[in-house]
Amino acid sequence: WRRRAFSSLNCSDLPPEQAPKKSSQETSTSACWPHQNAQRPERTGEHSPEAPGSARAKGVDTQTRSTKQAMENKDFVKLIEATGFGNVARELGLVDANNLLPAAYVQPPPTPKAPKAKASPPPPPPETPTAPKPPPVAIDPPARRPSSRGTRVSPRETRRSSRAEAPPSETKRRRTETPKVDADKRGLRHFSRRVCAKVEERGVTTYNEVADDLVQEFTSLRGNGASFDEKNIRRRVYDALNVLMAMGIISKEKKEIRWCGLPSKQESMREDARRRRDRAAVDVRRKRRHLQELLTQHASLQNLAKLNKRRGLEAKNSKDLMDEDGGDAEANATLALPFIVVATPASTTVRCEVTDDRREVFFDFSAPFEIRDDGDVLRGLGLHRGMPNIQRAPPKLPSLSEDDASEKPTPLKADAKVEEIRAAYRREQEEARRLAAAKAGAS
Amino acid sequence: WRRRAFSSLNCSDLPPEQAPKKSSQETSTSACWPHQNAQRPERTGEHSPEAPGSARAKGVDTQTRSTKQAMENKDFVKLIEATGFGNVARELGLVDANNLLPAAYVQPPPTPKAPKAKASPPPPPPETPTAPKPPPVAIDPPARRPSSRGTRVSPRETRRSSRAEAPPSETKRRRTETPKVDADKRGLRHFSRRVCAKVEERGVTTYNEVADDLVQEFTSLRGNGASFDEKNIRRRVYDALNVLMAMGIISKEKKEIRWCGLPSKQESMREDARRRRDRAAVDVRRKRRHLQELLTQHASLQNLAKLNKRRGLEAKNSKDLMDEDGGDAEANATLALPFIVVATPASTTVRCEVTDDRREVFFDFSAPFEIRDDGDVLRGLGLHRGMPNIQRAPPKLPSLSEDDASEKPTPLKADAKVEEIRAAYRREQEEARRLAAAKAGAS
DNA sequence: TCGTATTTCGCGCTTCCA
């Protein structure tokens, strides 16, 4: 057989109500070949030998059908079992516990009637089992939260003064009467649940809001009009809030109770905060470094200015006595800013070319070279020495593992001897003169 | 200036300790042009006019340096402020609150001494502030957990019997003496934290384990040997456990307290369970559908077998009387399985070609066609009718929002009249004969 | 049914705030 012939169709030739509704899935299923075992699911080998042609139908009379059916059902159930669907079938109610097909196979289903109606009808619930949740708005403001104890005569107020004797209080009586009715609607367990839910619902709230709500809820829950245990509820709310607080599920700050939510959220928020903190720390470090740089620069310039001034004076003084090329001496004795230095090895050949308008200079080096700006040079001269080092104790951040005492630069010597500066300066001057140098006039 | 001249370098001509360590970042920074404002960070316009050439150095004498320095520092601090770094500098301790540079600029830093040593040295902690956590093993089994009240004389036992009078209890006295020392080491808040930690640490534990541990911890924490409030602690543990239980952070089952973990974990696990549950539900639905299919198939075959038997008998009986083409009548009266039907519109031209060995048949259709297997045909014949429909109440899953009562198929009629079956059969037979049909012999 | 485990419940002290 070549059996790839297949396509969409029109079922108009079939009786309309029998036309199979061809969902794509059904189509592919019903198009399977029955005798190609592998393709039709679950038609196992045990079934195949009993297949259609050899079905053991006992008779054809419609009247005796039900009895025959019973037999066939047995076979059928056996088949189901063999196919591994027994459990499923039983579970689904397709066959009952006795491995019998339900009567629906033969008879129309009887008028549905509760099959498990027992003798004792359950008594109607003595109290409203789940009261309709009252709207959370303040219904009776004057009566609520009677400004704590003592200001108002409540049923509780008149109770046993010495709780050792005295007849069983109303509370006790009630509880003993209906021991189970609201067994899970009392006590710390229940109240903490309620409190938690309430705070979550409110987001930000106060003790009194929560307590009032719970009292309201509770009193309306028990149809009984008396606000029996308002005091108790209020007391319990404290307990619940405290534990919730300790768990970090809520937080309280000056009467303001705030829902902090699931620890997962907390965790992620903590993570986020940590990240931001770290980023900020890096930022501070960078800024500190930058500040240090600025300070260094400033100190260098300051020192250079001093140096220049002194050397200028010296040069001017000595010029009268023994100088040959006049005004240039003063200029040579001082260092003007800004400038850059281009440094190469001594062996390098440098070709220098200046444009006619003297606005551009071209250098051609035979070897690698290095450019230094005035800042570099001043630093190299040691003119920055004596700056306070700002790499001191970083501001104490909320405790973190890593410490910032990592790259504490070697503390600079407190001051630089003027002679050292001078020597360095001379050395550099030599260097600068020997190599290619360019100056831009200052001020 | 064309200033792209740059390359890697050798600093061999410079004094080695002055050779700037060129980290890539530093290089790019120090290579900036000072007079190209945009490139040197933070050298704002306010700074530029005071730039190097015009620095106001008051003198050069090293001896008077410190006083001059004070003036310059003022300028410098002003500069820092102008640059927007004032806050940072102050915060870093670079300048003090009076906007003065610290003495480090001039003098070597003095021997570091706590600058904020106050008058009253904090008294040594009267008790071990954080006790070394005792190993959790039982240290003193006989004395611990004295099998509840009454069996043992504890300091608490002798306390006020009627709390109205009686001298202030030891507890109270202690608390009043040291009001803040352990203010956060008492009370429900603290204990619930402890309890939670303990349960988490233990994973699975019992009330007594937790309580014993906490008592142990507490008594060892307060050097005071007396187990003052063992009873209270034990009482509080109940409270904490209850609330924790209500929050679902722990669970308790017959004295076995189990850590259920953060709600986040719970949430994910709940999510996971829900997913698995849904997957299983889909699985059940699919299996149920499949079972229904198998049942339909089985019923069809069963019914067909009956029908065949009866019609075969009828044909045999009537053959003797008035049949013309003998044995074929019986074969024609019955339907053998398996087979397939290829259906086309009446107007379709079908070309059929069979190979010599008769193992392959080729069809050529002039229009779309449809393939139906025996299952389809039997279903179309109505032979599956009367099968109980298994789409009954699905097994009650743990409460879920969605209901499965979505695609309840229209209940099939209880039984199929034999005449109907016969008519349908005949109709289909006609159709099958008129169209292309192929049979594979059965058994 | 008793003894223990657990929970309920509210008195009165402490702390906070105006």
Added chain:
DNA sequence: TGGAAGCGCGAAATACGA
């Protein structure tokens, strides 16, 4: 400094296991 908010604390009631 007095009143209100907050809550420590433990007696008593109840639940529970043997």
